[in-house]
Amino acid sequence: xxxxxxxxxxxxxxxxxxxxxxxxxxxxxxxxxxxxxxxxxxxxxxxxxxxxxxxxxxxxxxxxxxxxxxxxxxxxxxxxxxxxxxxxxxxxxxxxxxxxxxxxxxxxxxxxxxxxxxxxxxxxxxxxxxxxxxxxxxxxxxxxxxxxxxxxxxxxxxxxxxxxxxxxxxxxxxxxxxxxxxxxxxxxxxxxxxxxxxxxxxxxxxxxxxxxxxxxxxxxxxxxxxxxxxxxxxxxxxxxxxxxxxxxxxxxxxxxxxxxxxxxxxxxxxxxxxxxxxxxxxxxxxxxxxxxxxxxxxxxxxxxxxxxxxxxxxxxxxxxxxxxxxxxxxxxxxxxxxxxxx
Amino acid sequence: xxxxxxxxxxxxxxxxxxxxxxxxxxxxxxxxxxxxxxxxxxxxxxxxxxxxxxxxxxxxxxxxxxxxxxxxxxxxxxxxxxxxxxxxxxxxxxxxxxxxxxxxxxxxxxxxxxxxxxxxxxxxxxxxxxxxxxxxxxxxxxxxxxxxxxxxxxxxxxxxxxxxxxxxxxxxxxxxxxxxxxxxxxxxxxxxxxxxxxxxxxxxxxxxxxxxxxxxxxxxxxxxxxxxxxxxxxxxxxxxxxxxxxxxxxxxxxxxxxxxxxxxxxxxxxxxxxxxxxxxxxxxxxxxxxxxxxxxxxxxxxxxxxxxxxxxxxxxxxxxxxxxxxxxxx
Numbered sequence: 001x002x003x004x005x006x007x008x009x010x011x012x013x014x015x016x017x018x019x020x021x022x023x024x025x026x027x028x029x030x031x032x033x034x035x036x037x038x039x040x041x042x043x044x045x046x047x048x049x050x051x052x053x054x055x056x057x058x059x060x061x062x063x064x065x066x067x068x069x070x071x072x073x074x075x076x077x078x079x080x081x082x083x084x085x086x087x088x089x090x091x092x093x094x095x096x097x098x099x100x101x102x103x104x105x106x107x108x109x110x111x112x113x114x115x116x117x118x119x120x121x122x123x124x125x126x127x128x129x130x131x132x133x134x135x136x137x138x139x140x141x142x143x144x145x146x147x148x149x150x151x152x153x154x155x156x157x158x159x160x161x162x163x164x165x166x167x168x169x170x171x172x173x174x175x176x177x178x179x180x181x182x183x184x185x186x187x188x189x190x191x192x193x194x195x196x197x198x199x200x201x202x203x204x205x206x207x208x209x210x211x212x213x214x215x216x217x218x219x220x221x222x223x224x225x226x227x228x229x230x231x232x233x234x235x236x237x238x239x240x241x242x243x244x245x246x247x248x249x250x251x252x253x254x255x256x257x258x259x260x261x262x263x264x265x266x267x268x269x270x271x272x273x274x275x276x277x278x279x280x281x282x283x284x285x286x287x288x289x290x291x292x293x294x295x296x297x298x299x300x301x302x303x304x305x306x307x308x309x310x311x312x313x314x315x316x317x318x319x320x321x322x323x324x325x326x327x328x329x330x331x332x333x334x335x336x337x338x339x340x341x342x
Numbered sequence: 343x344x345x346x347x348x349x350x351x352x353x354x355x356x357x358x359x360x361x362x363x364x365x366x367x368x369x370x371x372x373x374x375x376x377x378x379x380x381x382x383x384x385x386x387x388x389x390x391x392x393x394x395x396x397x398x399x400x401x402x403x404x405x406x407x408x409x410x411x412x413x414x415x416x417x418x419x420x421x422x423x424x425x426x427x428x429x430x431x432x433x434x435x436x437x438x439x440x441x442x443x444x445x446x447x448x449x450x451x452x453x454x455x456x457x458x459x460x461x462x463x464x465x466x467x468x469x470x471x472x473x474x475x476x477x478x479x480x481x482x483x484x485x486x487x488x489x490x491x492x493x494x495x496x497x498x499x500x501x502x503x504x505x506x507x508x509x510x511x512x513x514x515x516x517x518x519x520x521x522x523x524x525x526x527x528x529x530x531x532x533x534x535x536x537x538x539x540x541x542x543x544x545x546x547x548x549x550x551x552x553x554x555x556x557x558x559x560x561x562x563x564x565x566x567x568x569x570x571x572x573x574x575x576x577x578x579x580x581x582x583x584x585x586x587x588x589x590x591x592x593x594x595x596x597x598x599x600x601x602x603x604x605x606x607x608x609x610x611x612x613x614x615x616x617x618x619x620x621x622x623x624x625x626x627x628x629x630x631x632x633x634x635x636x637x638x639x640x641x642x643x644x645x646x647x648x649x650x651x652x653x654x655x656x657x658x659x660x661x662x663x664x665x666x667x668x669x670x671x672x
Contacts, residue, residue, distance in 0.1 A: 131412055135380040136372060159434045163377070163537065165409065172410070252414070252444060 003071075004028050004035040012047040014272075014326060017054055018279075018318055025058065026319060029065075037062060039100075042075040049194035050326040052090055052122055053207035056190050059099035060209055061321055071101045079111035086110055088194065089122045097124065120145070120194035125178055127188050134182070138174055142193050145170070170202065170329075173260050177206045177325055180257070185210020185323055195331060202269075202329040209322040212276040213241035217248075230295050231302075238278035239305060239314055246273070247295055261288060269329035276322070279315045287313065343392045344522075348481040350399035354389065356381060357407040358529050361562070365525070375532040375562040380410040390422040399426055400465065402478055406431040407533075411438065416445035420461060428460035428469060430478065486530065487657045489523045490628050492516075494659070498667065504603040506663045512654070514599040514627060515551050524558075527627060527651070531555065532562040534625045534649050535595060539563060542593040542622045546614070548573045548606050549599060555627070556597035568594065573609045588617040596624035596648075602663065603631060604645045611644045623647035628654050630661060 006024045008016070021039075028037065047055075062070045072094075074082055085091050086107060094100040123141050125134050159165050174191055181189035187210030194203045218234045218241070228251075235241040249256025257273075264271045265285040273280045282288055287310075294301045304310055344362060346353045357379050364372040393401050432438050434457055442459055443450065450459050451466040456475065460466050490512065499511035517524050535545070546568040547556035553569050560567040568588065594614055598606065607624060614621045621644060629650040637646045654661050 131382050132380060133369065133372070135410065136376070139376075139378050140373070165433065165435070175410070176413075256413075 002035055003038045004033060005038045005040050007040040007043070009043050010045055012041075012044055012051050012055075014048060014050050014054075017051050018315075021058075022318065022320060025062075034066075036068060037066075037070040039070060039072045041072055041081065042078065044074075044078070044081060046081070047084070049088075049120075049192055049196075049203035050205040050328070052088065052192045053190040053205045054320075054324055056090070056093060056099055056122075057207045057209050057322055057324070058320075059094065060097075063099060064209075069098055069101050073103065074106060076103075076105050076109060079109055080113070082106060082109070083111040083113075088120055088192065093122060093124050093190070120192075122190065122192040125182065125189045125191065127182050127186060129182070131179065134178055135175060138171055138178070138191075142171065142174075145193065145195075169263055170204065173263070173327065174204060174206065176256070176260055181206065181208035181210060181323065184216045185212075187211075187322065197331075200331045202327075202331055204327040204329070205325070207322060207324045212238065212321070212323060213245045214238050214276065217241040217244045228296075231298055237316075238275050239280065239316070242273055242275055242278065242280050243291065243295075243301070243305070245275075247292070250292070250295070258288075258292075264327055264329055267329050269327060272324075272326040274318065274320070274324040274326075277316055277319050279318055281313045281315075283313070343388060344526075345392075346481060346485045347398065348484060351402060351477070351481065352396065352398040352400070353402045353404060353478060353481060354392070355404040355406070356385070356389070357404070358526070360385065361529055362525060373562075373564050375529065375536055377407050377536060378409045379407050380412070381408055381415070382412045383415045386411070386415045386419060390419060393422055393424070393427055396423070396426075400468065401427045402474075403427065403429045404431050404478075405429050405433070405438070408438070409433055409436055411441070413441070414445060416442050420446055420449050425462040426465060428458055428465055430456065430458045430474065432457040432459065483652060483657070486527070486651050487659070489517070489520075489527060490514075490652060490654070491659065492520075492523070500667075501602050501663070504605045504663075506603070506665060507667050508602075508664075509662045510660070512600050512628060512661075514555075517627075518554070528555065528558045528562060530651055531559050531597070531625055531627065534651070535559055535565075535597070536563050538623070539565075542595040544568050544592060544594050545597050546570060546594040546610065546621075547597050548610050551599045552597055552626075555599055559597055559625075565595075567597075570610060570613065573606055573613070588614060588619060590618040592619045593622045594619060596621060598624060598626035599628075601626050601629040601631065601633075601645075601648065601650060604648075607644050607648065623649070626650045628652050630654060630663070632656065 006021065006028070008021060012021075059070055062068070074085075091102065091106055094102070121141050123137055125137060129137075170193065174193065178189045178191055181187060185208045187208040189206055189208045191206040192203070195201065196203070214235055214237070221229065221234055229244055230247060231240055231244065235244060246257050246261065248258075250258045261271050261282055262285070265282060265288060270281070270283040273282070290304070291301070294304055305314075343354060344359050346355070357376070360379055360381070361374050361376075364374050389403060429442075439452060439457070439459060443452065450461050451463070452459055453466065453469055456469070458469060458474070460469060493513050493516040495511045495513050497511055499508050500506075501508055517527060544567065545556045545560050545565050547553040548570050553567070556567045556569075559565075570588075596607065596610055601607070611621045624644075624647065626648070627650065629648070630653075631645070632653055632655065633645060633648050633650060636643055640646060
């Protein structure tokens with residue numbers, strides 16, 4: 001049987017992922033062929049951390065839909081890429097949960113030069129995992145991140161018991177997103193935390209293959225929860241649902257997506273929220289604030305989100321199941337270069 | 343739910359309760375002793391049910407080592423009988439106090455300087471009237487003293503390593519008769535050993551009881567254990583044999599059961615040093631010599647880096663040592 005090959009070139013960034021890889025995949029399904037799927041990574045030089053959970057989710061979805069494990073071809077000579085995928089545990093997760101197949105040499109001939117800092121990593125959280133286990137997993141996997149970076153950047157403090165701790169907004173952000181994926185999305189969650197010291201940037205990305213914002217919010221609304229929503233009836237599209245989800249815990253001044261987004265934007269980062277076919281990109285606090293100020297008026301907010309200035313931040317042509325949240329936070333506010341445009 | 347009582351106060355050490363729950367969990371992600379614990383809604387509901395028909399005047403919930411709780415868990419907590427409850431040792435600079443305030447609709451009293459949250463004016467007044475942290479620490483030390491006293495045998499004993507006689511024998515082997523006491527002591531030792539956990543690679547023990555304790559502590563904090571059993575004048579081990587088993591360029595933390603005069607410490611320090619490794623400190627259940635004084639007077643001694651749960655002389659246990667048998671009768 002012949003194989004259908006999707007070739008990926010140079011750098012796999014979220015931009016390439018959404019504009020090139022995803023359409024190719026839809027094309028493969030449109031033809032309706034039953035061929036084996038191969039992702040050809042032989043010319044890939046680097047993968048941006050934000051793509052990693054999305055890539056794993058794609059593998060999972062292909063596996064569920066066609067009952068075939070897709071194949072990633074990495075040239076024997078791409079020792080740096082192999083080392084990177086090995087170090088961030090991509091290879092481990094893909095193999096353990098039968099998401100991707102690789103050639104036998106994937107774990108051999110790794111580059112001796114460490115391409116990333118080993119404190120980075122990717123974790124897989126089952127839907128059935130308890131809240132406590134998820135927290136422990138996050139803390140245990142990323143604890144060196146705490147020690148080396150938050151300390152270096154002055155986020156450490158001596159608490160009342162005389163020990164040193166860290167003001168850790170990163171773990172909290174991850175925990176909030178992961179819990180949402182498990183409780184509302186009813187799915188597993190894959191999460192990655194990496195940083196690039198040269199760019200002074202933290203990359204947090206979390207993906208699930210759940211039901212998306214629209215289904216969750218509409219089922220909540222049908223239960224007549226006593227809460228002020230932006231839109232009175234059921235949400236019409238994913239964008240409306242994302243906005244409802246964003247402002248769902250708005251009145252409780254510490255929890256939920258709104259406060260996570262505010263914190264990220266305050267630190268000069270950016271947050272991209274993608275649900276099913278819609279992606280909302282929040283890059284400055286001003287946009288979030290204007291959404292917040294209008295939220296009590298349904299008519300005004302409807303005209304605002306259909307306005308040209310807002311539509312630039314929304315894409316509605318990205319067919320990809322589940323919820324995918326990509327966050328970039330500068331390591332140090334004083335050294336910001338500005339979030340990279342992808 | 344595990345608790346420690348004294349007069350009219352009952353203490354619930356929440357992190358210890360969590361550790362107890364996770365003790366039999368095989369999953370490696372539930373490391374038994376954690377300094378970054380998260381409490382869930384169920385844990386808080388359990389506390390609520392525990393305080394329902396509680397006869398004590400004050401119930402202190404110890405929040406030490408807890409850095410996070412599930413969002414919105416404290417909503418409705420004030421519907422239990424919370425007038426006599428207070429949460430103390432809440433970690434500074436975390437959002438816990440703020441979150442609790444929001445969850446409880448500001449229906450609580452916050453004593454910022456002591457990191458305490460309580461729920462009634464009478465409790466707040468009581469907490470202002472005394473130094474509560476000191477009182478609670480004393481209660482916990484009293485509990486440890488009670489446990490250590492229960493294993494003391496009133497019989498003259500020869501201490502091999504220090505070559506002296508004592509009027510009592512602190513038989514810490516008997517600790518294992520009562521599993522609840524053992525767990526508490528092991529938890530407290532783990533707490534001490536975990537304080538500077540990044541500074542050492544392995545735990546090491548020098549006696550048989552010490553080996554068992556070190557093993558249990560190692561399980562709690564995920565550290566491997568080396569056994570150097572039987573160090574002392576009588577059971578000296580040939581250096582060549584040890585040289586093969588103690589790896590060079592590593593750092594060790596010594597776990598002991600009872601520290602009498604510190605001969606074991608000095609010998610072990612020498613043995614480890616001769617293998618080109620380092621002894622960074624020690625942690626144990628009880629000591630005879632006052633470690634605080636050594637810390638002040640002889641900073642370079644290996645004993646200055648030692649920590650223990652209680653000093654038996656300070657706690658009023660009548661323990662004497664002498665050079666010849668029956669000298670204490672005179």
